[in-house]
Amino acid sequence: MVKRVSLWDAGCPVARALDVIGDWWSLLIIRDAFDGVRRFNEFQSGLGIAKGMLATRLRDLTARGILETAPASDGSAYKEYVLTEKGRGLFLVIVALRQWGEDHLYGPDEPRSSLIATETGAPVARLELRAGNGRVLTWDDTEVIKISTI
Amino acid sequence: MVKRVSLWDAGCPVARALDVIGDWWSLLIIRDAFDGVRRFNEFQSGLGIAKGMLATRLRDLTARGILETAPASDGSAYKEYVLTEKGRGLFLVIVALRQWGEDHLYGPDEPRSSLIATETGAPVARLELRAGNGRVLTWDDTEVIKISTI
DNA sequence: CCGATCTGGTTTCATATCGAGACCACTTGC
């Protein structure tokens, strides 16, 4: 049986995260959820995703604790999908993707959307990785170590 | 013709980024590249990816300017795949995924790897989103606006 | 310097997954 490979057990948090939200649609659904989308039809028409796919993705994301269903906020009998605390934790992943996309995937004159702080109306700052002492780090200032429990 | 949907033209940097690196393997390949993996065989045995898939992914990532080939650093006639500047820009995406995975996908006693600053040996700080004025922002302190060129 | 092995792929094949659209039950609007 040819099955999609899972790297859940690889012990790397990146692999495990991608095992959960690394498919084609999940992060786009989550992005829309951050933008306030809650209803099945809104997701479907906004993303152009096939209904069957969307149903599967919403079920998986709910089962994995990233979304949860709630009664419709407008009082109708329908339900809504909203981000859990765990799901909201993906915000910085979305922001990191957004900043990379803005930097590398647009021509200088291409229109694009922008993330701003509601309070000030100004664009947010760039994400930065810092050491515990506050120093800004680049990729080659860091390394991955194995933590063993032995 | 049923083709995998592309959201390149949606005007959202997140969608455009996922169009480039949003498939199952790309970010894992890039993660390994950050960890110093450079040769075809290293990627293949490390990830357990099928050779055909790996060849396709390496070609795509190279064509999209995320990897580039270079002569082998050990003087042999083989080539190596190394991250371009654009590819290195994905570091914070990997870090964001790593931190989310560490927070939400491990039991308290499960062994995991950790990202440390080489200089101090201490774990890196959490990523934070800040406004232009330095204030830390959460997801509902922000909004996405359309920038029009009209 | 010659055969064995390693590297870096390509090709082929069976199966899994995806996208499109038909279909359907329940809800809501009129």
Place this chain on the structure above:
DNA sequence: GCAAGTGGTCTCGATATGAAACCAGATCGG
């Protein structure tokens, strides 16, 4: 009460994936 909207499920053909066979050129052992 009936038409339209919502939130799905089912089926089908097209595509992508994983495994394995195969292969050319580079390297290694002797």
